Amino acid sequence: xxxxxxxxxxxxxxxxxxxxxxxxxxxxxxxxxxxxxxxxxxxxxxxxxxxxxxxxxxxxxxxxxxxxxxxxxxxxxxxxxxxxxxxxxxxxxxxxxxxxxxxxxxxxxxxxxxxxxxxxxxxxxxxxxxxxxxxxxxxxxxxxxxxxxxxxxxxxxxxxxxxxxxxxxxxxxxxxxxxxxxxxxxxxxxxxxxxxxxxxxxxxxxxxxxxxxxxxxxxxxxxxxxxxxxxxxxxxxxxxxxxxxxxxxxxxxxxxxxxxxxxxxxxxxxxxxxxxxxxxxxxxxxxxxxxxxxxxxxxxxxxxxxxxxxxxxxxxxxxxxxxxxxxxxxxxxxxxxxxxxxxxxxxxxxxxxxxxxxxxxxxxxxxxxxxxxxxxxxxxxxxxxxxxxxxxxxxxxxxxxxxxxxxxxxxxxxxxxxxxxxxxxxxxxxxxxxxxxxxxxxxxxxxxxxxxxxxxxxxxxxxxxxxxxxxxxxxxxxxxxxxxxxxxxxxxxxxxxxxxxxxxxxxxxxxxxxxxxxxxxxxxxxxxxxxxxxxxxxxxxxxxxxxxxxxxxxxxxxxxxxxxxxxxxxxxxxxxxxxxxxxxxxxxxxxx
RNA sequence: GGGGCCGUAGCUCAAUUGGUUAGAGUACCGGACUGUCGAUCCGGGGGUUGAGGGUUCAAGUCCCUUCGGCCUCGCCA
Numbered sequence: 001x002x003x004x005x006x007x008x009x010x011x012x013x014x015x016x017x018x019x020x021x022x023x024x025x026x027x028x029x030x031x032x033x034x035x036x037x038x039x040x041x042x043x044x045x046x047x048x049x050x051x052x053x054x055x056x057x058x059x060x061x062x063x064x065x066x067x068x069x070x071x072x073x074x075x076x077x078x079x080x081x082x083x084x085x086x087x088x089x090x091x092x093x094x095x096x097x098x099x100x101x102x103x104x105x106x107x108x109x110x111x112x113x114x115x116x117x118x119x120x121x122x123x124x125x126x127x128x129x130x131x132x133x134x135x136x137x138x139x140x141x142x143x144x145x146x147x148x149x150x151x152x153x154x155x156x157x158x159x160x161x162x163x164x165x166x167x168x169x170x171x172x173x174x175x176x177x178x179x180x181x182x183x184x185x186x187x188x189x190x191x192x193x194x195x196x197x198x199x200x201x202x203x204x205x206x207x208x209x210x211x212x213x214x215x216x217x218x219x220x221x222x223x224x225x226x227x228x229x230x231x232x233x234x235x236x237x238x239x240x241x242x243x244x245x246x247x248x249x250x251x252x253x254x255x256x257x258x259x260x261x262x263x264x265x266x267x268x269x270x271x272x273x274x275x276x277x278x279x280x281x282x283x284x285x286x287x288x289x290x291x292x293x294x295x296x297x298x299x300x301x302x303x304x305x306x307x308x309x310x311x312x313x314x315x316x317x318x319x320x321x322x323x324x325x326x327x328x329x330x331x332x333x334x335x336x337x338x339x340x341x342x343x344x345x346x347x348x349x350x351x352x353x354x355x356x357x358x359x360x361x362x363x364x365x366x367x368x369x370x371x372x373x374x375x376x377x378x379x380x381x382x383x384x385x386x387x388x389x390x391x392x393x394x395x396x397x398x399x400x401x402x403x404x405x406x407x408x409x410x411x412x413x414x415x416x417x418x419x420x421x422x423x424x425x426x427x428x429x430x431x432x433x434x435x436x437x438x439x440x441x442x443x444x445x446x447x448x449x450x451x452x453x454x455x456x457x458x459x460x461x462x463x464x465x466x467x468x469x470x471x472x473x474x475x476x477x478x479x480x481x482x483x484x485x486x487x488x489x490x491x492x493x494x495x496x497x498x499x500x501x502x503x504x505x506x507x508x509x510x511x512x513x514x515x516x517x518x519x520x521x522x523x524x525x526x527x528x529x530x531x532x533x534x535x536x537x538x539x540x541x542x543x544x545x546x547x548x549x550x551x552x553x554x555x556x557x558x559x560x561x562x563x564x565x566x567x568x569x570x571x572x573x574x575x576x577x578x579x580x581x582x583x584x585x586x587x588x589x590x591x592x
Numbered sequence: 593g594g595g596g597c598c599g600u601a602g603c604u605c606a607a608u609u610g611g612u613u614a615g616a617g618u619a620c621c622g623g624a625c626u627g628u629c630g631a632u633c634c635g636g637g638g639g640u641u642g643a644g645g646g647u648u649c650a651a652g653u654c655c656c657u658u659c660g661g662c663c664u665c666g667c668c669a
Contacts, residue, residue, distance in 0.1 A: 029632095032625045039629070048629070068619085087629055110620060112602060117618080118630085119604045124661045177669040197669080224668040225593095350595075350665055452669040506669095561662070 002073055008045020012094045014078045019097060021047060022105070024135070025070045026116060036063045037096075040072070041115075043140050048087070048096040049074055059102045069108030069115070069132075074099040123552075127566040130557055142554045145264060146542045150217055152263040153237050153538075156256050162213040162239065167202035169195060169219070175508065175516055176449065178222035181232075184582045195221035198535055201520050203240040204454065204492055207531040208523045212242035217538065226561045228550050229484060229540055233559075237541075240533030246475055246491050249532050250275070250431060253479060253487065256536075257429055265545055267427055273479070275431040286324075286409035288432055291483030293422035296412045298324050298405075304381050305398065310373035312355065316398040324404045325357075325396035327386045328415050332360040332393045347414065348397055353407035357396040361388040413483060425547060429481045434458070437474040438505060446507045451476045453506055454499070454520070456491040456532075469505055479536070481544055489534025496524040 003022040010019065026041035036051040053060035066072065076099035087093035112129045113121040115136055120126070126133040133139060154164070173180045173194035180194035196202075198220050206214050218238045226232065241249065254271040261267040281290050284297045305313035305323035313323050328335075335344065345356040359368035359382070366379045374382065386394055397407045416422060437457050438447035447469055449455065457465060458473040465472055476490035493499045499521060503513045513521065542554040552558035559565050579586065 027629080027631095029628050030625090031628065031631085035626045035628080037628055037631085046629095050627085052626075082627085085627065085629090090629085093629090110602060114603070114619070116630085117603075119618090121603055122599080122661070124599090125603080127661085174669090178667085200669090222668060225666085227668085228663070230668070346596095352665090449669050455669090560660090562660085566661090 006044035007040050007042040007047040008091060010047060010078055010092050010095050010097070012080055015080050015095065017078045018075065019078055020073065020075045021049070021097060022073045023047075023071070024108075025066050025068055025072060027068065028066050030064055033060070033064075036060065036066075038063065038066055038072075040074070041135075045092060046090055047092045048081075048090070049076065050096050050098050051102070052098065059099065062102050062104065063099070066104070067108065067110075069111050071105040071108070073103040073105060075101040124560075124566065127552075127558070127560060130567045134556065139553065142542065142546050142548070143556060145546055146538075146554055148264045149260060149542055149545065150538070152260045153215075153217070153256065155263075156259045157213075157215045157239065160213065160252075162215045163211055164216055165206060165211060165214050166216060167196070167199040167206075167218065171196050171202075172516070174201070175512065176453065176506075178224050181221045181223050184584060186581050189583050197222050198236060199238050200452065200454065201517055203238060203533060204520060204531065205523050207240055207242045207492075207494075208526065208528045210242075212529070212531075213239075214241075214533075215239040218535075223563075226559070226563060229543065231539065231551055231555060231558055232563045234551075235538040237536040237538050238533070239535070240492075240531060242529040242531040244530070244532050246433070246477065246532060249489060249491075249534055250433075250477060253534060253536075257479070260541075261427060261545070265427075269427070269429065273429050273431055275433055277434040278432055278436065278473075279434065281432055282405060285412065286405035286407075287483075288435070288478065289480045289483055289485045290409070290430075291413060291416065291422075291428070292430055292480075293426050293428045293482060294416045296326050296328070296416060296421065298326060298408050298412070299386050300324050301382055301385055301396070304374070304378050304385070308374050308378055310370055312357070313396075313398050316400075319400075321398060321400045322404045323396060323398040324408055325386060325394055326408055326412055326415065327388060328393040328395060328419065329389075330391045331415070331419055332362070332391045334419070335393060344395070344411070348407040348411055351407040351410050352403040353397045353399055355398075356411075357398070359394045359396075361390055361392040361394065363390065366394075427481065427544070429479060429486070432478045432480055433476070434473045435476045435478070436470065437461075437472040437502075438469055440470055447505055449502075449506055450474060451488065451490050453502060453508065454490075454492050455502075456493050457498070457502070465501060465505065475532075477534070479534075481541075484540055484544060485537070486540055486544070487534050487536040489532065491530070491532040494524060494528040494530050496521050496528075499524060 002020070004020045007021060007023045021040055023040040023042040026039040026046055029037040034053045038049045038051070039046050040049050051060050051063035074097065076097040078095050078097055081094060081096050111132050112125055113132065115132065170183060170193040173182065173192065178197050180197065183193040183195065185191045185193060199216060199218050203214055216238045218236050219233055220236050221233050223232060251272065254273050257273065258269040258271050261269050278288055281288060286298050300322060302317055302323050306317040308314065316323060340356065340358050348356050357370055359366040359371060361383060366374065366382065371379065382388070382394070388394060395411065397404045399407070436450050437455065439450050441448045451474055456475040458475055461472040474490060478485055479487035493502060500510070503510070539551050539554055543549070543551050546554055548554065557565065557567060564571065
């Protein structure tokens with residue numbers, strides 16, 4: 001071993017010991033020929049090393065040349081710094097190591113940015129020099145948190161008879177869903193593997209095969225555009241159980257969530273987690289993943305709007321749309337006219353809203369350029385419906401139902417944040433259940449699966465499958481934390497006839513279904529147990545527990561928004577002979 | 593595919609209406625200093641203003657194109 005202790009280990013109790021430390025030079029303080037201080041860093045902490053030449057002039061000369069990020073090895077004696085010299089900001093601040101030998105393992109170029117700097121460099125640089133960025137304490141803490149979380153997850157499942165089973169990375173492309181990452185086959189000309197979007201089909205087959213409790217910390221790939229909380233490759237805590245019903249999964253995950261947050265953050269979470277129906281949250285919050293750390297519920301004022309003289313509202317209602325609003329409590333003075341007419345209007349415009357109507361409550365009445373279109377009685381109705389008080393700001397969007405939902409849900413989140421209606425450190429988890437089985441796709445003139453095509457229709461809604469499929473509820477469930485989808489799952493279809501009915505509904509032709517995932521259909525014909533499962537987004541979990549709003553902060557080697565890895569340069573061109581092996585030709589390459 | 597923000601020294605930023613030799617902090621290099629800990633003090637080097645083109649007597653600043661990063665709508669069963 002090239003060290004006897006780590007840089008975070010030594011305390012006053014170790015005084016007098018001869019120790020060996022290895023690490024990176026975090027900083028140096030040169031006091032001339034006779035005295036040099038070096039803060040030595042590893043992932044466990046910082047220890048001050050003193051070089052004093054009275055006895056060892058060669059070492060001192062070497063020590064004076066040390067620079068940030070050099071990697072060194074020292075041997076020396078631990079000693080108490082002295083009553084006036086203790087540094088209370090360091091865990092090792094009571095001691096220092098008086099070095100009597102120094103070895104330089106390797107010198108560092110001047111780092112592209114400062115490891116302990118107060119200002120972060122731009123993201124591009126951080127990604128290119130990720131090996132330097134990863135030395136920074138916040139990222140190291142995130143990696144540790146991530147490790148603790150995965151271990152807590154494994155512990156929880158291992159204690160409950162679950163088996164961790166790996167599924168293929170090279171699989172088969174399936175229709176619907178996200179765009180696949182494809183891998184060409186050398187042996188089979190013109191044929192491709194697809195990287196898994198999730199281990200969905202394999203885990204269902206494992207249920208058929210009798211592995212009734214499966215879990216896996218599985219890498220998944222989706223070739224879609226990125227967001228702050230989305231990477232093209234990400235990790236799911238994936239699990240599936242046989243002979244269970246919906247509430248068994250919800251209960252199991254309630255237990256997992258409380259176990260994990262206790263283990264990694266020492267948070268005591270009340271379980272069972274609250275459950276809301278999809279219909280309920282869509283009506284009250286306009287989204288299937290509401291942030292319930294604050295209120296600001298949506299209110300429908302359609303009836304008053306229809307009776308008013310305000311043409312914009314009236315015509316929307318006549319066309320079957322909705323008029324809904326939010327009461328921003330006490331915010332009447334917080335948003336200037338300019339902000340309301342420009343910033344907030346443009347903001348809801350991003351979600352398709354053509355305008356943003358607003359009224360202030362003052363003296364028990366409504367104050368607004370549009371107030372004149374509402375009778376005294378209608379104004380009082382609105383104030384009452386929206387629970388209005390003097391100083392409140394009422395905001396309205398009139399449009400078709402999906403637009404009012406999307407615009408107001410986004411506005412609600414923005415107001416919650418700007419008006420500081422919640423504690424950012426709070427951890428608010430809930431279940432959303434009873435999603436619709438399918439949604440109508442206007443462009444394609446067909447139904448799309450809301451969750452995925454293997455999701456069991458709610459048994460109470462079986463009749464509706466043929467008469468009104470859009471009303472059929474699915475046996476599916478999402479776990480929502482602080483406004484993020486943290487997990488998603490369902491009871492699966494275990495009957496090949498029901499599966500066929502759903503494929504028919506989704507207009508997946510029997511032939512196509514047989515070709516694309518006939519292997520699942522076939523498996524279901526050989527004795528399939530009722531089964532259900534769920535997948536949790538590990539990266540998002542770590543992000544939330546780390547109090548971060550960007551997933552790149554919890555991924556060791558993340559990709560940019562255009563899905564490139566600035567560290568390695570991936571994706572990159574390949575040698576001509578590699579393409580030849582695969583019989584692939586690239587169009588338009590000559591243009592450069 | 594659409595919208596928005598950004599790109600100036602290694603890094604973080606500044607630079608008036610388009611006007612002198614593009615500055616500061618920090619990092620880096622050299623020197624001084626025996627108790628520092630964001631060390632301090634003295635001195636120094638460091639710029640294709642992302643790239644290309646245009647307008648102009650004059651461009652970091654205005655216009656066009658392009659590259660890259662971030663946020664976002666669509667997309668993400």
